[in-house]
Amino acid sequence: MSLLEVAELDCRYGLLQAVRGVSFEVAQGEILALIGANGAGKTTLLRSIAGAHRPHTGKVSFDGADVTRLPAHRRVSLGIALVPEGRRLFPTLTVEENLRVAAVSHRRGRWNVQAVLDAFPLLQARRKVPAANLSGGEQQAVAIGRALMSNPRLLLLDEVSLGLAPVVVDAVYRSLIEVIQEGVTVLLVEQDLTRALRVAGRVICMLEGRVVLQGEAKALDRDRVVAAYFGLRRPAVGGAPA
């Protein structure tokens, strides 16, 4: 049974059409990666699912219920949590306050401040520090932890590796994989193709607002993905490109 269902979604910023008629489903427990070049509409799509952007037309259903018109905070209480691009922490709030403000009282589960600190040990010593004074990796860990505080059923991750050193990205992903193994459904946007193909079970590639390629991560051959990513008409079949 699919947990998330996106049907014919159309998102606009004024006259600019960022997402054009996108439809897909995410099954319970699945890890789906959205890939595509800058401006492909990935972030807009994620924000529309989280409720931060109101779609022009189309429908978003979560757990069988239509949530298209629901404001973002109501979707959080249903179990959708977004780790936004650029982390978007509350700068003057401490790490602990950033986490605790995001707790949703009626959504009980495994996650609380202590569990987040255990999952991201680098935050342990920083809990009383304002978020503005954290390093990029620490901020990203808080942003993920903050999303987990609502004990989400669907976790949306927008470019968690952006602007981080490769070593830090590895650490963040190690913690993330442990989290994912606990059974949460994940939809992630990732620029790093290799990483996306490794972490995700299924991949959707977007180009200029449309889905141009999708399939099982294992079954997709890298050249086809690259071709779809850059919008090349004919995927390179063997041989080096001219």
Add this chain to the structure above:
Amino acid sequence: MSLVNAIVQGIFLGAFYAVLACGLSIMFGVMRIINLAHGDVAVLGAYLTFVVVERTGASAFVAFAVALPVMLLLGYVLQLTVLERSLKSGILTPLLATFGLSIVIQNLLLVAFSPDVRSLGGSAGAFTTASWHVTGELSISALGVLVLVVAVVVFGALQLFLSYTRPGWAMRATAEDPDAAELVGIDSRSVYARATALAVAIAALGGLFLGIRSVFDPVSGPTQLIFAFEAVVIGGMGSLWGTLLGGIALGLAQTLGAQLHPQFSVLAGHLLFLAVLVARFGGARLTLRLAR
């Protein structure tokens, strides 16, 4: 000795300005709204208290306790009906909306209460005129002490609320990034409405003190707004304790100015305000111009 007296009276006066300015500071801090009707809301609170006193014969303080929940509700509804819509259409619209609201409140008060001046002093008990004569030239009024204590309690309670409670964190989070706050499950509309309710209620408290200290009429609001605005700017826009200190600085400037010449009182406050503006923003503009 009269200098010491001026300083003590200045602190008491400043505490009054700080209470008036508190709500203005909250609304600017949380929503970036400069509420031009803030002074009129304070006067409205004073009138509401006055009506309760007239009807029941109760003390002004008891009457204020009755008026308080009405003002809280008024603030909540004001946000959801008027300010929320105006916030959606850019930064200037709330300014225009609250300016209009100011005119509406003044005229409704004129229609309902005539232009006569009123006071709550008589209904607040002998307390309002009690004082301790420390020396011949220094007397400490009970009302002054009360206002100072209430100001410290109000600002202290707000600080505790913002630092140690989840609704307080939600308010700070929404003030810093309303979009991200929504994404972690905070209902920003309701946070804004609560902030406005709080601001309106504290403005009414300022109105109560205004009515006890002196007199008010339907058009007293704008003068109170100017003092409140100056206190907020002197203390630094959006800073809570800054507003308390800004209010006291303004009060001190006025009483010390009056020491020089009685006519110099209000002017000294304005000059302090202008000096702070120039020091904070004028300098930056000057360096910019030099850099070009």
